[in-house]
Amino acid sequence: MKFLHYVLRNARRSPVRSLLTIGAMSMCLALMMILISFLSVNDAVASSLRTYNRLVVMSSQGFAQPVPFARVNEIAGMKGVKHTTTFAWFGGKYHDEPMPFAQFGVSADSIFSIYDEFTISPDQVKAFADDKMGCVIGRKLAEERNIKIGDPLPLKGDIYPLDLNLTVRGVYDGPGTRDLRMCFFHWDFLNEELKRVSKNSKMTDNAGVVVVKCDSADRMVPLSKEIDNLYLNSATPTRTQTEEAFNQMFAEMFGDLRGMIRTIGLAVVMSLIFVSGNAMAMALRERTTEIAVLKAMGFQRPLVVNLVLTEAILVAFIGGLIGALGTKAFFDVVDLSKHSGGFLPFFFVPWPTAILGLGASLVIGFFSGIFPALAAARLSVINGLRKVV
Amino acid sequence: MGKEHSIELRNVTKTYKRDEFTIPVLTDLDLVVPEGEFLALMGPSGSGKTTLLNLIAGLDNATQGSVIVHGQDLGGMSDGEITRWRSENVGFIFQLYNLIPVLTAFENVELPLLLTNLSKRKRRDNVMTALRAVGLEGREDHYPRQLSGGQEQRVAIARAIVTDPFLLVADEPTGDLDRKSAEEILSLLQQLNKGFNKTIVMVTHDPEAAQRASRLLHLDKGKLVHDEVRNNLEEGVASS
Incomplete structure (x- = not known):
């Protein structure tokens, strides 16, 4: 010194x-x-997702391939499952901006029980659930674009052959390590609109991926195997992994x-x-x-x-x-x-x-x-x- | 050997190798310097003055012969041992002062004391004593660039004496100074020699500076050619 x-x-x-x-x-x-x-x-x-006991069920051929909506309810009935939701990527334009933020068709009654790290008032959750054309957006998206509850949120279909004229019914917040610019809307609404505009579309009844909330971490590995074994010989076999592994999959790309x-x-x-x-x-x-x-x-x-x-x-x-x-x-x-x-x-x-x-x-x-x-x-x-x- | 002979060189030869050539610098040199002597080394360039100074100061090793300083045979010491020995026994004064420009006068003088186990307070006392001894009290916070050449050399002398070594080696300590400053430095060296019994070995080209020494050695082509003991110490001090 x-x-x-x-x-x-x-x-x-x-x-x-x-x-x-x-x-x-x-x-x-x-x-x-x-x-x-x-x-x-x-x-x-x-790695921060580890604590939330979530599984992601996707097609064994890749997450871009469809998973039938029927799987959502079937999996919901399995032992150790608390909640399930569809998680269908819409990928629409906001006005003329191509994919300015992520948009997902979800199960309105379970999405915030599954993603329980997100905070949103019960009134807004109810308002969202009650309005089939409603949506919930992240705080950052709301702040940056000055979108308020009750404002319209028009999304032009890019992948899907339809537009969604949504209304903002809630704003969620959450930890800094979560995407606070997402838009959640009713999968049912998307599916109905799809059936209306294109009755024979291969995209109807597609859940995207299924997100599963398990009741304990111990159940996650056996449940993954059970789900995949259940659909192994079906027309749409699945690949189930933890949310952490699902995210790592993108990193591996x-x-x-x-x-x-x-x-x-x-x-x-x-x-x-x-x-x-x-x-x-x-x-x-x-x-x-x-x-x-x-x-x-x-x-x-x-x-x-x-x-x-x-x-x-x-x-x-x-x-x-x-x-x-x-x-x-x-x-x-x-x-x-x-x-x-x-x-x-x-x-x-x-x-x-x-x-x-x-x-x-x-x-x-x-x-x-x-x-x-x-x-x-x-x-x-x-x-x-x-x-x- | 007793301490009365503080420096003793026996049959010392020093050669340098330059490519395939062996260049003799000192040849079969014998020298005894009693403790408390003020020795001036003179001679033409290449006569071996600086090499002799380096051998005495433990900066270089003799090719043959022995160099015994203060009872210690320098030839048998490892690099670490001789470095430690220098820190305890030798103070260096250079022609161009060689102060550290980013350190104040105080910090420059304190440098050798950082190698000791002295407390901060004791180091400060010793530094101030050394600065007082060279007449630079009050200039301790000055950087070298804020001092004159003579003052810089005084700081260098304070740095050389702060560990209280028995031997001071000086290579043309007045070579870069005007006459007045040179006289002051030489008087200071004489005071250190007389008042504190420091053995001083000084290389100089300046005959007037050499007059201040109590003994004058002339070297030529690596050999001692003239050895003159003088008794003008008091005169030198008196005339300064």
């Missing part, structure tokens, strides 16, 4: 160089944090992207090591005589290594603080998802990702400093002093 002021003074010796190094470090780490967060947010959200982001992250770390290492080496080259003087007056090699390393790590750590924690703080305040055109329901930098960035800065500091530090420790006092002594 008694050498700390010496290290701090040295770190501030060339403010422009230190600031540029810190700037490069923080900028690159910030970009890395954003890239990694695209993946880790999904992981964090998926990024398989190659995930590897590429990791590679980019590694390349960023390596390039930062070179940038910081170069800055540190330049700084020490200018201080060759000083280091020789320190060694002449009795500074041992390990102490010289420690001083140089501490300085390198300090500079990198400041860059890490700004780059990693700064990015986290920024996205905690600024809601990127608001500007993503519906692409991101939410975006934040999870703590593990921020800590990873901070840790990366320490690693960068260590590796950028270790070689100049060892060179300084190995410096011959005679050569360092040259003609001074």
Whole structure:
């Protein structure tokens, strides 16, 4: 600690160089944090779903294939099932905006019992249930588009050959890790409209996927097997998995992207090591005589290594603080998802990702400093002093 | 060997290798410096003055022969041991002062004390004592750039004496100073030699500076060619 002021003074010796190094470090780490967060947010959200005991039943051929509506009631009668709902993706345009937010046809009487982390007043739930053309939207969607209860919410069909002229009957809220821009409407209404406009459509009586609320976590695995076994030999076999696994399935679609982001992250770390290492080496080259003087007056090699390393790590750590924690703080305040055109329901930098960035800065500091530090420790006092002594 | 001979060099040879060439710098040199002596080393460039100074200060090893300083054979010590030995026994004064520019005068003088186990308060007392001894009390918060060359060299001397080493080595300590400042520095060195019994070995090209020493050695081509013991210490102090 008694050498700390010496290290701090040295770190501030060339403010422009230190600031540029810190700037490069923080900028690159910030970009890395954003890239990694695209993946880790999904992981964090998926793992947070664990506690809600929800299963998702989809077609064994993929979630885009239909699951007959009859399954909803059949599954509801199975042991350990508390509630079920359809969850049919509508994917309509809002005015002329293509898919500005997610829209699902659901079972109005059970959706908020299944998604019990969402908060909504009982009056609004009842109003929604009582109005077949009603819908409930998320708080963020309501705020951003200034939509109030009672306002119309027209959706133009894009996948479906029909339009839905809905009326907002409620606004739900919930945790930050949930999509608060969704629109839930009556699946019955969608199905009836579909039958009206196209009697032979393959999309009628399609539940989309079935979301199941189980009464306990212990029941989830056996129930999954029971459901899939039940429909194994039917025309529409199912694949049942936990909601967490269902969400992870989307993350797995990024398989190659995930590897590429990791590679980019590694390349960023390596390039930062070179940038910081170069800055540190330049700084020490200018201080060759000083280091020789320190060694002449009795500074041992390990102490010289420690001083140089501490300085390198300090500079990198400041860059890490700004780059990693700064990015986290920024996205905690600024809601990127608001500007993503519906692409991101939410975006934040999870703590593990921020800590990873901070840790990366320490690693960068260590590796950028270790070689100049060892060179300084190995410096011959005679050569360092040259003609001074 | 007793401490009355604080420096003793026996048959010391130092050669450097440059590619395939072996360059002799000091050849078969014998030297005894009693404790409390103020020794000036003179000679043309390349005569081996600085190499001799480096050997005495424990910064370099002799190729042959032994260098015994303060009863310690420096040739048999490891890098760590000799570094620790230097911190306890040698103070360095350089031509270009070599202060750390980002540290104040106080912090520069305190640097060698950071290697000790002294408390912060004790370090402060010692630093202030050293700064007082060189006449820089009140300038402790000044950075090197805020001091004149003579004052910077005083800070360097304070840094050299703050651990109370028995030996001060100075390489052209007045080489970068004007005459007046040089006289002040030389008087200070004489005071440290006389008043605090510091053994001083000083390399200089300046005959006037050499006059302040109690003994004058001339080197040429790696050999001692002239050894003159002088008795002008009091005169030097009186004339400053």
